[in-house]
Amino acid sequence: MDAVARRRLAWKCRRGLLELDLVLQGYLERHFREEDATALNGLLDLPDNDLWDIVSGRRDDYDAGFEGIVARIRATRVAP
Amino acid sequence: MTLPVRRFDAIVVGAGGSGMRAALELARADLKVAVLSKVFPTRSHTVAAQGGIAAPLANSTEDNWHWHMYDTVKGSDYLGDQDAIEYMCRRANEVVVELEHMGMPFDRLESGKIYQRPFGGHTQNYGSAKMAMRACAAADRTGHAMLHTLYQQNVRANTQFFVEWMALDLVRDPQDGAVLGVTALEMETGEVSILQAKATIFATGGAGRIFFASTNAFINTGDGLGMVARAGLPLEDMEFYQFHPTGVYGAGVLITEGVRGEGGFLVNKDGERFMERYAPNAKDLASRDVVSRAMTTEIKEGRGCGPHKDHVLLKLNHLKPEDIMHRLPGIREISIKFANADPIRDPIPVVPTVHYQMGGIPTKYTGHVVVPEGNNMESIVPGFYAVGECACVSVHGANRLGTNSLLDLVVFGKAAGESLIKDLKSMPSPHRNLPRDAGEISRARLARLEGSSAGERVSDVLLDLRRTMQAHCGVFRFPEDLIEGVQKMKSIADRAGRTFIADKSKVFNTARVEALELDNLVEAALATIVSAEARKESRGAQARADFPERNDKDWMKHTLWYKDGNRLAYKPVHLKPMTVESFEPKVRTY
Numbered sequence: 001m002d003a004v005a006r007r008r009l010a011w012k013c014r015r016g017l018l019e020l021d022l023v024l025q026g027y028l029e030r031h032f033r034e035e036d037a038t039a040l041n042g043l044l045d046l047p048d049n050d051l052w053d054i055v056s057g058r059r060d061d062y063d064a065g066f067e068g069i070v071a072r073i074r075a076t077r078v079a080p
Numbered sequence: 081m082t083l084p085v086r087r088f089d090a091i092v093v094g095a096g097g098s099g100m101r102a103a104l105e106l107a108r109a110d111l112k113v114a115v116l117s118k119v120f121p122t123r124s125h126t127v128a129a130q131g132g133i134a135a136p137l138a139n140s141t142e143d144n145w146h147w148h149m150y151d152t153v154k155g156s157d158y159l160g161d162q163d164a165i166e167y168m169c170r171r172a173n174e175v176v177v178e179l180e181h182m183g184m185p186f187d188r189l190e191s192g193k194i195y196q197r198p199f200g201g202h203t204q205n206y207g208s209a210k211m212a213m214r215a216c217a218a219a220d221r222t223g224h225a226m227l228h229t230l231y232q233q234n235v236r237a238n239t240q241f242f243v244e245w246m247a248l249d250l251v252r253d254p255q256d257g258a259v260l261g262v263t264a265l266e267m268e269t270g271e272v273s274i275l276q277a278k279a280t281i282f283a284t285g286g287a288g289r290i291f292f293a294s295t296n297a298f299i300n301t302g303d304g305l306g307m308v309a310r311a312g313l314p315l316e317d318m319e320f321y322q323f324h325p326t327g328v329y330g331a332g333v334l335i336t337e338g339v340r341g342e343g344g345f346l347v348n349k350d351g352e353r354f355m356e357r358y359a360p361n362a363k364d365l366a367s368r369d370v371v372s373r374a375m376t377t378e379i380k381e382g383r384g385c386g387p388h389k390d391h392v393l394l395k396l397n398h399l400k401p402e403d404i405m406h407r408l409p410g411i412r413e414i415s416i417k418f419a420n421a422d423p424i425r426d427p428i429p430v431v432p433t434v435h436y437q438m439g440g441i442p443t444k445y446t447g448h449v450v451v452p453e454g455n456n457m458e459s460i461v462p463g464f465y466a467v468g469e470c471a472c473v474s475v476h477g478a479n480r481l482g483t484n485s486l487l488d489l490v491v492f493g494k495a496a497g498e499s500l501i502k503d504l505k506s507m508p509s510p511h512r513n514l515p516r517d518a519g520e521i522s523r524a525r526l527a528r529l530e531g532s533s534a535g536e537r538v539s540d541v542l543l544d545l546r547r548t549m550q551a552h553c554g555v556f557r558f559p560e561d562l563i564e565g566v567q568k569m570k571s572i573a574d575r576a577g578r579t580f581i582a583d584k585s586k587v588f589n590t591a592r593v594e595a596l597e598l599d600n601l602v603e604a605a606l607a608t609i610v611s612a613e614a615r616k617e618s619r620g621a622q623a624r625a626d627f628p629e630r631n632d633k634d635w636m637k638h639t640l641w642y643k644d645g646n647r648l649a650y651k652p653v654h655l656k657p658m659t660v661e662s663f664e665p666k667v668r669t670y
Contacts, residue, residue, distance in 0.1 A: 007588045011244070011267070014119050014298055016127035016227075019333055021298045022418065048127045049224045056413050078331065078418055 001034050009040060016048045023055055026078040039069040083263065083519045084273040087511055088114045088240075090500055091261055091277040093247045093304060096124035097223065097489035098468030099283030100230035102447075105497025107237035111504070114275060116245045116264055118299055118593075121231050125285055125297045126489065129223025131199065132215035133486035135176040136169070139193045140213035142204060145169040148214060150206045150663060152484060156477025157620035158636060158665040159317065161654035164445040164473045168484075168491045175490040176216055184229040185218050199482045215483045223486060242275075244268060246593055247284075247303060248522040250311040250464075251276070254515055258462035262307070263522040267593065270586030272526065274519050278507055279463045279500045281447070282308070283493070286437035286469035287604035288321070292550035294332045295324065295435040304470040306600025308441050309607065310521060313451055313461065314640035314649065316472040317439035318604070319612035320621045322480055323555040325371040327433025329391040331418040335411060335430060340364040342407050344396040346375065347427065348383040354392075369555075372432040373623055376556035379431075386429065393427035432555040436485060438476040438621065439611075441466040442640065445473060447496025452640065457651040463503075465496040474638065477653075478620020528577075529595055535580030538595045545572050545598075545605055553609045559626045562613040569609050570646075576602045607641040614648050615639060632665050 013024035024044075032040075043051065043066055053059040054066075055073055062070060092103045095117035106113045117124070136143040149169040153160055180186055180194060187195040198211040218225035234241075244267040251260045251274060261276040287302025288294045305315055326335040340346075345364045348354050358374040359366035366374075375392050384390050396404055396411075401424045404412060415423045443466050444450050444458060453459035468489050475488055552565025576598055581591045617631040618624050637650040655662045 004585075004588050007590050011119075011588065011590055011593075014123070016119075016123045016125050016297055016299075018128070018295055018297045018331075019414075019418075022331055022333070047224065047228065048123055049221050056410060056417075058410065077416075077420060 001037055005037070009037060012041070012044045015051075017052055019052055020048060020055065022078045023073060023076055027073045027076040031072050031076055036069050036072070039066055042066065043069060083523070084271070085514065086114075086273060086275050088112045088275065088277045089504065090114075090279045090281065091116065091275050092281045092283055093262060094124070094283035094285060094468070094470070095121035095241065096283060096285055096468060097126040097226055097230060097486065098493040099281070100227070100234055101490045101493025102281050102283060102465075102467055102497040103239045104230060104233050104237055105494055106500060107234060107239040109501045111501070112240075114240050114242055114277070115234070116242045116247050116262075116275070118244065118246050118303075120243055121241060122227055124227060125300055126227045127221070127224040128295070128297065129486050130220045132197065132217035132222050132483045133176060133226070133490075134199070134202070134214050134481070134483040135172040135216055135487065136212070136214055137173055137176065137194060137196060137216070139189060140196045141211070143212045143214055145172065146660065147204055147206060147212060148172065149657070149660070151201055151203055152475065152481050153663045154207065154666070155201050155479055155481035156475070157479055157630065158477065158632070158663075159474065159619060159638070159653055160477030161474050162657040162662060163654045164475050166657040166660060167445040167495075168475050168487060171491045171495075172487055175487070175494060179226060179229060179490065182229050182233050184225050186216055187218060201481050202483075226486060226490075242266075246596065247307065248272065248525070248596060249519070250280070250307050251514065251518045252311060253512060256462060258512070259464035260512060260514060260518070263519045265593070265596070267588055270589055270592075272519070272522060274514065276511055276514060278504055278511060279465065281496055281500065282441060282466040282470055283468045284470045286440070287601060288434045288437055290546060290549050290601050290605040290608060291321070291434040291554070292546040293327050293329070293431045293433040295327060295334055295433055296332075301597040301601050302470070302604035303597065303600045304441060304466065305607070306603040309603035309643040312642070312644065313449070314442060314642050315439065315607045316442040317474060317478070317611070317639050318437075318607040318641055319615055319639060320438035320478050321434050321608070322436040322438065322621050323368070323372050323432045324435050325368055325375060325432050326394055326430040328414065328418045329386070329429035329431045332433050333414055333418045334433065334435075335394060335414065335428060336408075339394065339396065339408055339411060342403065343399055344394055346371070346430070347393050347395050348378045349385045349389065350383060352383075354378050354383070369623065372555040375432055376554060380558070391429045391431045394430045395427040396423040397425055397427065436480055437469055438472070438474070438478065438480055439639075440470045440472040442638075443467070443471045443473050445492070445495060446499040447492055448499060452649060452651065465500060467492045467496045478622060525596065525599065529579070529581055529592060530584060532578075532580045535578045536575045538579050538581065538591070538598050541572060541575050541579060542598055542601065544575075545569070545601060548572060549605050549609065553612050555623065557612060557622065557624045559624070562609065565609050566613050569606055573602045573606055603643060606643070606646060610646045611639045611641050611648065636665070
């Protein structure tokens with residue numbers, strides 16, 4: 001994955017909700033793996049509130065293809 | 081080098097609720113409209129608005145626009161312009177019903193009418209003890225529902241979106257100051273062009289990111305405020321920001337008031353339940369202002385927690401774990417994720433946190449940007465409009481009434497669109513000629529970043545800016561802190577002029593975007609702290625330790641801050657509404 005593709009993905013992690021900004025930034029910095037790129041891109045197409053419901057564990061009705069990445073994003077801690 | 085030029089009838093900068101409402105009005109009038117947005121439109125910060133949108137529909141209780149107007153004027157602590165407030169309240173029902181007809185999924189009563197719920201500060205009969213049910217909502221995601229509805233309508237109306245484009249600076253006609261469009265950076269290519277238009281609407285949102293503790297998303301960098309300041313135009317009432325007492329320390333994510341309602345309470349480093357000293361009766365359930373000020377006092381007097389003694393703790397671990405899980409869903413998750421504290425065992429570190437900017441670009445209720453010129457304090461800048469959180473109409477004055485923010489977006493988004501359509505009819509049909517130096521400010525900013533091989537790191541300057549604003553210009557303001565803070569901010573502004581980016585690549589260079597955003601945050605922060613230091617009173621969201629009272633005689637006036645020399649000017653509040661009697665200032669108690 002080249003630097004441009006990675007930056008493009010990072011910008012797509014800029015969201016309307018601070019909660020998502022923080023979690024996605026933490027995930028990208030510490031847990032991102034290149035094989036997650038396609039799934040992450042798909043996940044980031046979801047509307048902010050739906051995505052936050054999934055990330056915060058309020059909802060589990062997401063596409064099966066997102067299972068791995070959702071688990072990794074959910075496990076991301078962003079405490080200072 | 082001349083920049084490529086694209087021409088439109090109108091440009092809207094920003095694709096949140098107000099920008100999309102304005103764009104819809106224009107596109108429906110068959111104008112050629114371009115909407116610029118740094119991110120995909122439905123990822124604008126409007127999605128974060130949960131509470132609802134105010135409209136005196138009277139579906140559940142008796143209500144009318146006069147009562148709504150009274151609550152808004154009082155909430156503003158008499159700094160709101162009463163003509164603009166009357167205008168907004170009178171159009172509230174119309175714009176909400178319009179949203180319903182566009183398909184916005186409001187909660188409903190059994191009768192099929194829009195369900196309305198009570199909300200803090202919404203009263204019947206001019207402040208009586210009876211609550212008005214005035215807040216229309218779509219579950220707890222009203223902003224999200226509104227934004228998606230407006231986006232779909234815009235797609236249908238053929239609005240042209242420029243996604244991942246960042247507006248950089250205004251282009252103005254040196255003859256009469258008219259706005260002729262903006263320069264903008266296309267992130268995908270790194271190219272800068274001039275988007276020329278007969279009229280330009282700013283809908284760029286607030287600058288809550290200037291504070292270390294902020295609920296605002298990362299995109300809220302006050303870009304419109306920076307562009308206006310650099311163009312030599314003033315910013316109004318920037319000292320007023322609304323704070324929430326319990327944001328997670330270091331993250332900004334909100335812990336709902338409901339936690340204290342369920343028995344959670346705040347403690348200092350000694351484990352003392354300090355709210356008992358400040359509000360012996362209401363204790364932790366005292367109003368937001370009182371709780372926030374008490375927290376700040378504890379921190380300032382050395383009783384804060386943690387290695388920097390810069391926060392307090394919200395204790396829930398005396399509650400039954402099953403109550404925390406059932407009555408406060410999501411809180412445990414947020415606390416673990418953002419504070420690394422499981423509230424069943426550990427208290428949550430919290431600090432007063434900014435979430436809404438009342439000030440902004442000076443406008444009137446038509447959406448026109450207005451600035452002092454000669455003897456006229458409110459002369460229209462031709463071709464320039466501002467709406468939403470970036471604008472100061474001013475309907476929120478010194479403090480915003482809950483659920484009026486979403487209303488502000490749609491009322492004034494629509495009003496600005498209507499004004500623009502009317503104004504275009506009297507304009508000559510070809511575009512004006514661009515000045516020879518059009519785009520020069522942006523070119524110089526980019527050339528500096530391009531040419532520097534060493535300097536300040538953007539992230540360092542940004543962190544210092546946010547920490548300085550938090551420490552010196554927070555929810556409770558002290559004179560010596562403000563004076564020192566102004567000096568510190570000036571030196572941070574100098575440092576921001578020496579930033580450096582290592583990566584000079586063109587395509588999708590986010591480091592460059594962040595450096596450009598910092599320039600905007602600097603202007604917003606300077607405007608805020610300079611205006612706050614100068615206002616020697618407490619009013620609405622500005623609470624000063626040395627001037628604890630509101631002073632209508634000397635300070636019932638709007639602040640105007642200019643970038644040039646950090647100069648301040650003042651203009652009168654519009655106390656006269658459009659058709660009704662003025663609401664005379666009273667002591668504001670709830």
